[in-house]
Amino acid sequence: MRAGPAPGAGVGAPRRSGRGGRPWAPGLVLALLALLALARVAGMAASPARGPLAGTLIVVDPGHGGVDRGACHLPSNTVESEITLAFSFLLRDLLREQGARVLLTRTRDEDLDLDPRIEIANANRADYFLSIHVNWFPDPSCFGAQTFYFPGREESRRLALLVQDELKKVDPANFREIQTGRYRVLRLTRMPGVLVELGFVDSPHDRAFLHDPERRRQLAEAIVRGVIRHRRGEVGPEPAPDLRDR
Helix, strand or coil: CCECCCCCCCECCCCCCCCCCCCCCHHHHHHHHHHHHHHHHCCCCCCCCCCCCCCCEEEEEECCECCECCCEEHHHCEEHHHHHHHHHHHHHHHHHHCCCEEEECCCCCCCCCHHHHHHHHHHCCCCEEEEEEEECCCCCCCCCCEEEECCCCHHHHHHHHHHHHHHHHHCCCCCCCCEECCCHHHHHCCCCEEEEEEEECCCHHHHHHHHCHHHHHHHHHHHHHHHHHHHCCCCCCCCCHHHCCC
8 A cells, every 4th residue: 555644645545455456257257156155154153142243244355465465564574465364354353252244355365356355245235344454655754544435425434434533542643534545345345334554564653553463453443443333323523624535
């Protein structure tokens, strides 16, 4: 991912997991059916019958994978595709503890195009779509987790406000606000959805979060709290007027 340093702005698009991708080929249809079959089974039975998210189905999308490693900081062995997968497993477990059924768009280091990710969410009629990424910008002073939503989707915007509010509680130094993103995975999924950038690979501040198990757990718990608040009908705090809907 790529971002500029301005508060609440400048975070760029996911290179593969948010837009673009390869054209459909006939062979992909069979592969998609297999993916959907696996999706309907994986992770569906371990959730408790009760909890604030009982009765919800949430699709968690670990960005990138396979040959598409995403954003990397090789001196610290920080690789986006690896972080997003490990984080998504943690997020899945925490969501299940709150009663949700959870599907992952990928469960291993594989090269998965955009449309199968979208179709897993749509075909299973998920209640939420959470796409997980890590950002990149060459200035190491650029830091902070940030939440994106597709413009014009009011429920997604409300979800983004709540998730970002919780992420900022985990890291009070984080000044970033929600931002719109015209990413394919957000545009074509039919349920409230957000894309969460967990931090910047070039930022020592953010790498401390990304590589520390307890801090990663805090970020995951923040996302879960944001989803729960959305489910309860809450409205998150609005950014300052000059930072809204950028």
